[in-house]
Amino acid sequence: MKIMMSFILILLVIGFFLYIKLVPYKDKLDAKHVRIFIFFEMIFQPILSFLKLYLKPYKVGDAIALDLGQIVIILVLLLFTIIL
Numbered sequence: 001m002k003i004m005m006s007f008i009l010i011l012l013v014i015g016f017f018l019y020i021k022l023v024p025y026k027d028k029l030d031a032k033h034v035r036i037f038i039f040f041e042m043i044f045q046p047i048l049s050f051l052k053l054y055l056k057p058y059k060v061g062d063a064i065a066l067d068l069g070q071i072v073i074i075l076v077l078l079l080f081t082i083i084l
Contacts, residue, residue, distance in 0.1 A: 002084055009081040015040040016077060020070055047073060 019040040022029065029037055051069030058066045 006081060006084045009077060009084065012043075013074065013077045013081065016044055016073060019044055044073065 019037065022037055026034070026037060048067075048069045051072055052067075055068040055072065058068055060066055
């Protein structure tokens with residue numbers, strides 16, 4: 001059971017990383033990959049929308065800001081992976 005949970009968490013970490021990288025190119029994905037993208041979008045988009053209400057982007061330069069919601073999600077996933 002512990003191995004299965006670790007595998008699922010690692011899959012979520014990789015999926016989240018790829019989701020964040022592919023959001024700007026969603027309309028250019030082929031049919032096979034858009035289905036996978038939509039799967040991860042259904043998981044992460046509601047969480048990111050909720051966190052956006054409470055965490056404002058952190059400005060790191062001229063017209064450059066980090067989305068703290070993304071950082072929180074990756075930290076939580078990595079902490080769960082380490083704990084298991």
